[in-house]
Amino acid sequence: xxxxxxxxxxxxxxxxxxxxxxxxxxxxxxxxxFRQAPGKEREGVAAIYxxxxxxYYADSVKGRFTISRDNAKNTLYLQMNSLKPEDTAMxxxxxxxxxxxxxxxxxxxxxxxxGQGTQVTVSS
Numbered sequence: 001x002x003x004x005x006x007x008x009x010x011x012x013x014x015x016x017x018x019x020x021x022x023x024x025x026x027x028x029x030x031x032x033x034f035r036q037a038p039g040k041e042r043e044g045v046a047a048i049y050x051x052x053x054x055x056y057y058a059d060s061v062k063g064r065f066t067i068s069r070d071n072a073k074n075t076l077y078l079q080m081n082s083l084k085p086e087d088t089a090m091x092x093x094x095x096x097x098x099x100x101x102x103x104x105x106x107x108x109x110x111x112x113x114x115g116q117g118t119q120v121t122v123s124s
Contacts, residue, residue: 002025002028002095002097002113003025003113004022004023004024004025004094006020006021006022006116006117007021007023007118008021009091009119009120010119010121011122011123012123013122013123013124014084014123015083016083016122017080017081017082018083018120019077019078019079019080020033020091020093020118020120021076022075022076022077022078022093022115023073025074026074027074028050028095028096029049029051029098029099030047030099031047031048031050031076031093031094032046032047032094032110032111033045033076033078033091033092033093034091034092034094034108035087035090035091035092035120036092037088037090042092042108043106044106044107045058045061045091045106046058046061047105047106048067048068050071053069056102056105060086064080064081065078065080065081066079066081067079078091080120083120083122085124086122087120088121088122089119090119091119092115092116092117092118093115094108095113096110096111096112096113097112
């Protein structure tokens with residue numbers, strides 16, 4: 001079982017930037033970032049295959065967010081630029097021991113292991 005610990009959340013004004021980190025206790029093949037705003041369903045934000053480095057993004061964050069990983073440290077990152085108030089949510093990282101296909105990487109149901117979440121609040 002892989003344990004995940006997120007960090008880096010906080011409060012920022014619109015247009016600002018934040019960088020989230022997620023440390024995994026073991027090697028993973030793929031990881032994703034998800035977010036959940038109050039009263040809304042959890043949604044996929046970005047995902048990456050650790051081996052190839054292939055990345056996938058939700059349309060709402062393309063061009064503003066960048067997912068990356070440090071294989072040596074088993075750490076996942078999410079660089080968030082040009083933040084908007086609608087980006088406000090609890091952000092979670094997730095992983096799964098299987099190797100899901102690309103079309104499932106942004107679906108929360110794909111992943112079995114989750115971090116505790118880190119809050120991101122963007123004010124206008």
